[in-house]
Amino acid sequence: MTRPKTTLFLLGGGGDLSSRLLLPALGQLLTVQPDRQVTLVGVGVDEMTDATWRDVVSASFGTVDASGPAIEALLRDTVFRTADVTSPAALTELLDDAEGTPALYFALPPAVTVKACAALEQVPLPAGTVLALEKPFGTNADSATALNAQLAKLVPENQIHRVDHFLGRSTVFNLLGLRFSNRILEPLWNSEHIESIDIIYDEQLGLEGRAGYYDRAGALVDMIQSHLLQVMALVAMEPPSTLDAADLRDAKGLVLRATRPWGDAPTTSGRRARYTAGTVDGRNYPSYVDEKGVTPSNSTETLAEVTLQVNTWRWAGVPFTLRSGKALGKRRREIVITFKSAKWVPTGFTGGAEPTVLRLFLAPDKMSLSLNINGAGDPHDLERVTFDAEFSPGQFDAYGEVLEGILDNDPSLSVRGDTAEQSWRIVEPILQAWREGLTPLEDYPAGSTGPKNWSPVGIVD
Ligand SMILES: NC(=O)C1=CN([C@@H]2O[C@H](COP(=O)(O)OP(=O)(O)OC[C@H]3O[C@@H](n4cnc5c(N)ncnc54)[C@H](OP(=O)(O)O)[C@@H]3O)[C@@H](O)[C@H]2O)C=CC1
Ligand SMILES: O=C1O[C@H](COP(=O)(O)O)[C@@H](O)[C@H](O)[C@H]1O
DSSP states (O other), X not given: OOOOEEEEEEETTTSHHIIIIIHHHHHHHHHHXXXXXXXXXXXXXXXXXXXXXXXXXXXXXXXXXXXXXXXXXXXXXOEEEEOOTTOHHHHHHHHHTOOSEEEEEEOSOHHHHHHHHHHHTTSOOOTTOEEEEOSOOOSSHHHHXXXXXXXXXXXXXXXXXXXXXXXXXXXXXXXXXXXXXXXXXXXXXXXXXXXXXXXXXXXXXXXXXXXXXXXXXXXXXIIIIIIIHHHHHHHHOOOXXXXXXXXXXXXXXXXXXXXXXXXXXXXXXXXXXXXXXXXXXXXXXXXXXXXXXXXXXXXXXXXXXXXXXXXXXXXXTOOEEEEEESSOSSOEEEEEEEEOXXXXXXXXXXXXXXXXXXXXXXXXXXXXXXXXXXXXSOTTBEEEEEEEEEOOOOSSOHHHHHHHHHHTTOGGGSBOHHHHXXXXXXXXXXXXXXXXXXXXXXXXXXXXXXXXXXXXXXXXX
């Protein structure tokens, strides 16, 4: 198969995202798929020579041992352009150099991305131009709507990739494959049989010098609005007919449109907390408020939990709890599906009251299914047994899969405009309650599991 030529413009090519995640991912992709014809153009405001840029790209490729003919060709031809991408003239000049289909990756501060998109209105865009936008997509539902309207003036929706690296994970296909190819799962995947679903992404990392962004976002926006709602949509979606972008994204949209804070009570459906000084795995963390660049009066939460309801026949009454936080004692990245207990365990057995639990672990992807079976010895005794399996790790890291989608212009693993808006709509009442101080901001020591008085979410091993 001959692949079409693409010129990938990395706007913000000298930034952290590019050097740490995008360039290594590109290196990985071209190593595995050397038949790709990609010309790379790095763009930034600060001057950089082509030779220095080549060194940047080469160093990033080195982190993943990228090699082969496509890598050599890319390194030979890549150039850096100094340009202010908020200027229509600069953008026009950049695009004049494009060979094949241009893909513009906005690895820029979000406010600059918005201005660049406005500038693009005055730029003749070659047919097929692909736009890839990083999170955060807007700062609330209104700004996300406005940005969508702006983008719609530029290219059709299926040429817009709103990047969510969680959807780049092979996790998406692992989850859909497991759910939809096993007759013992899908018929039980509803409120008749499922008690609750928890989606947990607890990190040991703290702020890591990202106050400029994180102190205005907080855990709810940084992780739940941006990523975990997309994961939830995959868990809760109706069976799609195909894995095509339209089918997958329609099914996700349906779930998110039906999602509300639990009991329609934004004040009580969420909890928030902020870390104080502590130790995580031998590493000392200062209190969040003492981290460089943090404004304590922002009351930014570093741990957020929200419980949501999905108002559909399938999910009525099932709480979906989404939780993510930083500087926690243990890394937990999983989806926990807790089934209802058996309706009746015959008298004569002991045990067996515990429900079936399916745990889907993320990155690396694994699953475990806990059931009750007759244990060794007395056959009346029911004991817990867990079946474990590992999923294939996938060909690429998450950003490799993201880039593959962009270069092939397959938007199935990116966020559609309407669902970006829905994600904001879902969290906004909770954010509002938090801004008004209606939900207390609690504390937890770094290295702990969260505030002492919080009941655990999911399974605590
Ligand atoms: N870093 C990360 O881990 C992640 C980042 N993101 C998102 O990715 C985006 C980029 O983040 P990050 O790489 O960390 O940011 P950085 O601040 O490290 O990089 C931003 C880049 O944008 C360039 N830039 C700024 N203004 C202009 C302009 N007017 N014209 C051309 N270039 C410009 C800068 O150029 P110069 O260097 O020349 O000043 C710089 O290279 C953000 O939206 C962020 O939210 C998302 C997930 C993770
Ligand atoms: O987008 C983000 O994701 C990371 C977590 O994802 P991972 O793939 O690095 O585990 C999170 O740490 C960061 O705060 C957030 O912006």
